[in-house]
Amino acid sequence: MKRRTLAAFAALSALALSTASLPVLAQTKTLRVVAHADVKILDPTFTTAYISRNFGHMVYDTLFAQDSTGAPKPQMVEKYTSSKDGKQWSFTLRPGLKFSDGSPVTSADAVASMQRWSLRDSLGRAMGTAGAEWKAVDARSFTLSLNEPFGMVLDALAKPSGFPPVILPERLAKMPTTSPLTEVLGSGPFIFKRDEWVPGNKAVFVRNPDYVARSEPPDGLSGSKKSHFDRVEWLYLPDANSAIAALKRGEVDLVEQVPPDYIAPLRTDSNIKVGAGGSYQGFLVLNHLHPPFNNPKVRQAFLQAVSQERFTAAMGYPLDMRVTHCPTYFICGGANETSAGADPYRRADVAKAKQMLASSGYKGEKVVLLVPSDVTYLNAEALMAAQTLRSIGMNVDLQNMDWASIGARRAKRDAPEAGGWNMYVTVAGEFDVNSPIANAYLGAACGNTLPGWPCDKALDELRSAWIRETAPAKRRELLDAFQKRAYETVPYVSAGQYSAAFAARASLKGVDKLWAGLPTVWMLDK
Numbered sequence: 063m064k065r066r067t068l069a070a071f072a073a074l075s076a077l078a079l080s081t082a083s084l085p086v087l088a089q090t091k092t093l094r095v096v097a098h099a100d101v102k103i104l105d106p107t108f109t110t111a112y113i114s115r116n117f118g119h120m121v122y123d124t125l126f127a128q129d130s131t132g133a134p135k136p137q138m139v140e141k142y143t144s145s146k147d148g149k150q151w152s153f154t155l156r157p158g159l160k161f162s163d164g165s166p167v168t169s170a171d172a173v174a175s176m177q178r179w180s181l182r183d184s185l186g187r188a189m190g191t192a193g194a195e196w197k198a199v200d201a202r203s204f205t206l207s208l209n210e211p212f213g214m215v216l217d218a219l220a221k222p223s224g225f226p227p228v229i230l231p232e233r234l235a236k237m238p239t240t241s242p243l244t245e246v247l248g249s250g251p252f253i254f255k256r257d258e259w260v261p262g263n264k265a266v267f268v269r270n271p272d273y274v275a276r277s278e279p280p281d282g283l284s285g286s287k288k289s290h291f292d293r294v295e296w297l298y299l300p301d302a303n304s305a306i307a308a309l310k311r312g313e314v315d316l317v318e319q320v321p322p323d324y325i326a327p328l329r330t331d332s333n334i335k336v337g338a339g340g341s342y343q344g345f346l347v348l349n350h351l352h353p354p355f356n357n358p359k360v361r362q363a364f365l366q367a368v369s370q371e372r373f374t375a376a377m378g379y380p381l382d383m384r385v386t387h388c389p390t391y392f393i394c395g396g397a398n399e400t401s402a403g404a405d406p407y408r409r410a411d412v413a414k415a416k417q418m419l420a421s422s423g424y425k426g427e428k429v430v431l432l433v434p435s436d437v438t439y440l441n442a443e444a445l446m447a448a449q450t451l452r453s454i455g456m457n458v459d460l461q462n463m464d465w466a467s468i469g470a471r472r473a474k475r476d477a478p479e480a481g482g483w484n485m486y487v488t489v490a491g492e493f494d495v496n497s498p499i500a501n502a503y504l505g506a507a508c509g510n511t512l513p514g515w516p517c518d519k520a521l522d523e524l525r526s527a528w529i530r531e532t533a534p535a536k537r538r539e540l541l542d543a544f545q546k547r548a549y550e551t552v553p554y555v556s557a558g559q560y561s562a563a564f565a566a567r568a569s570l571k572g573v574d575k576l577w578a579g580l581p582t583v584w585m586l587d588k
Contacts, residue, residue, distance in 0.1 A: 090292045093583055096305045097296040098319040101265050104254070105242035107182055110224050112491065116581040119283065120267050120294070121162075122228035122248035125153065125172060126220035130282040130577055132397050132496075134220035137276065137284060138167070138229060138249070140202075148211035148532050155202045160272040161231055162253045169204035173197065174235035176206075176227065181239050183225040184505050185218040188529050213532040214499070222283055222580060223493035224500060249273065251287040251584055252294060265296040280585050282577050290587040306565070309334065315570050315588065320563040322378030322439060328565050338383060339564040340579030341393050341492040344373055344443055344557025345503065347514045349484050352477050354429065354456070359422035361552035365407055367415035367454045370558030376446040377439040377560065384560040391504060391548050393496040394559055403546035415454045428457045430478040432471060432486040436464045443487040443557055451485075472513040486513075487557070491579055498525045498544050503554040516553040 099113040106118030127137040136142065140156040159167035173196040180186030180194065193209025206215070219227055231247055246254045252267035259265050275286040297314060299305040302321050308314045310331065319339065320328065328334050346368070348355040355361055374384040388394040389404035429451055433444040444460075451458045461483075463471070468486055476482035490502070499505045505525065508517035524547055528540040566573045567588075575585040 091290070091588075092293040092295060093291040093316070093586060093588070094295045094297060094314040095581075095583070096299050096308065096314050096317040097265070100262055100298040100300075101296065102261060103242045104244065104246050106226055106228055107178060107230075108239070108242035110494070112223070112579070115223055115226060117254075117265075118226055118228050118248075119222075119250070119581055120252045120583075121246055121250045121254050121270075122226075122230070123250045123287075124220065124227055124229065124283075126216055127283040127285075128220045128222050129284040132282075134216040135278075135281075135284040137220075138172075144215070148213075148215075149208045151206040151208075151215060152199075153204055153206070156274065156276075157202070158274050159249055160274065161247050161249050162270050162272055163247060164272055165231070166201075167229065167249050168201050168232075169198040171232045171235065172229055173204050174232040175229045178230070178235045178239060179225060179227040183218075183221070183227070184499050184502075185214060185221060186225070186227070188212070188499060188526075189215070189218060192530070211530055211532050213537060214529060220283075221493075221500075222578075223491060251275075251289050263298055267294045267296075268292060280575070280582065283580060283582065287582075287584040289584045291583070294583055309565055309567065312567060316564065316566045316573070316586075318564055320565045322380075322563070324565075325380055325383070325563050333568050335566045335568050335570070335573055337564055337566070337573055337576065338561035339576065341395070341559055341561055342489045343388075343393065343492075343495045343559050344370075344377070345488045345490060346443075346447055346555040346557050347472075347486050347488060347503065348552070348554055349478075349482070349514055350516050350553075351475060352482065352484065354424050354427045355484060357422055357424070358551055360419065360424050361555070362550075363415050363418035363422055363424075363454060364451065364456075365549075365552055365555050366418055367410055367412050367450050368407075368555055368557065369410035369450075370556065372410075373443060373446050373557040374560045376442045378442065379560045379563075383563065385558065388556065388559040391501065391545050391556060393492045396492060396496045398497055398541055400542050400545050402542035403549035407549065412453050419454050419456070424456070426457050428459045428478065429484045430459045430461060430482070432468045432483050433460050433462045434465045434468055434487075435462045440465065440487055440489070443489075447485065447487055447557075475515070493578065498528050498541065504544075504548060506553070514554065516551075518547070518551040518553070521547050521551055521553070 101113045101117050103109045103114045106114050123138050125139045126134045129135050140154050142153045144151045176196045180190050189212055192212040195207045198204045234243055251270055251273050253270045255266040269289050269292050275288040278285040280286050305317050306324055309317050328336050350356055370387050385394050389401040390399045392398040431448055434440040448458050448460055472486050474482050478484050495501050506512040506516055507522045524544040528544055531537045531540055569588055571587040572585045576582055
């Protein structure tokens with residue numbers, strides 16, 4: 063607590079200095095945001111951390127981008143064509159694109175960036191399996207050749223999260239992927255001010271004078287990203303009380319993520335706007351390597367007992383920010399929502415779950431459940447998981463530790479009694495849930511390195527068929543078949559869907575356009 067208080071004091075002190083009598087800054091239009099995390103890795107192609115993803119969208123741009131409906135739209139690309147069989151694609155960059163050092167963006171940069179991205183991302187690797195080969199034609203044109211059709215080319219190039227396919231200079235894109243890039247040079251709407259970066263305190267961005275905006279209005283991540291602000295400051299205030307107090311005093315304009323127990327009080331403050339910051343799904347992650355969850359019948363019994371309504375309520379989100387029951391493994395309200403296979407599990411039934419467990423062969427094995435002690439909503443999710451397990455007669459061993467320790471522990475394949483684990487909890491945003499390939503625990507093929515190590519050959523085959531298919535009707539059939547199989551094998555259990563909350567000063571314009579928890583600050587003004 064002392065460390066957090068000192069960090070909060072330091073950040074607020076820096077904030078006070080930044081608003082002092084410096085003549086240049088006094089005339090600078092500045093947006094101050096309390097970020098949800100401290101940015102440590104400046105390379106969105108290296109980590110899936112949301113703060114690094116958000117950093118990427120501030121300073122880089124992409125060939126295509128999703129609009130607010132999730133449809134891929136050309137972004138850095140001016141025009142493109144594809145062959146009837148979907149195997150040959152050509153792209154032309156918009157004229158005049160520049161990196162923030164003034165150098166031109168070329169097709170060689172795009173090709174090298176796509177090759178780098180393909181080594182890291184699940185969609186990129188899937189395209190590689192389909193024989194993807196990128197080639198520069200001239201300074202603005204390049205091609206993609208495939209050995210077999212791939213139904214998600216544009217969706218892949220517009221991927222907003224996980225590893226977004228940002229465009230880097232060729233020399234950076236060709237650097238090894240074994241460590242994060244430390245140099246930041248993009249063609250996006252902002253420039254990162256490294257000289258003002260204070261890790262653990264503040265990150266600063268200024269408008270990129272070389273950014274070439276599209277003519278279309280901003281819509282999701284697509285369209286123009288021309289900022290109304292000269293300067294954007296990300297402040298890291300890990301103490302929620304300090305962050306909310308700074309918002310109420312008008313020292314910051316926006317708090318990116320509001321803890322659930324602050325939502326109701328802030329809604330009564332006429333100077334504050336509270337909004338939904340994107341849909342999230344709670345994950346109850348099961349270890350498939352060791353008893354009891356190496357048995358799909360035990361996984362099914364646990365699934366039968368889970369009440370999503372109780373989980374999301376326990377995590378503290380108000381009723382209007384959570385879905386009572388979401389029958390899809392994807393996102394309710396999303397493009398891939400389906401109820402295929404969900405009928406047996408639409409209502410939690412503890413009595414039935416007990417019967418299923420009894421007939422599963424469960425022998426009373428201990429369930430080692432990792433409980434995060436430092437993240438309130440994840441702690442509540444874990445404790446509700448323990449209560450649910452015990453309600454059907456499972457033997458639960460709660461092991462409390464901070465989230466960083468869970469991150470290290472979950473990578474261990476050892477048996478639970480030898481320092482391993484059986485279950486941990488987490489959450490994921492909609493972009494990392496809403497398809498058979500984007501959802502990590504549904505997109506993990508046998509032999510994967512994902513903690514939990516799910517493996518089901520039939521699920522793998524259905525996912526591969528869905529990725530290859532280009533006909534919309536057939537893709538929908540395959541999606542339904544995929545989810546039906548997921549409910550049979552239970553790679554993980556969904557704890558339900560809810561919306562995260564942000565809070566902003568009422569004077570901040572455009573907050574109703576903020577999209578899905580992404581840093582679309584170019585939509586804001588004051």
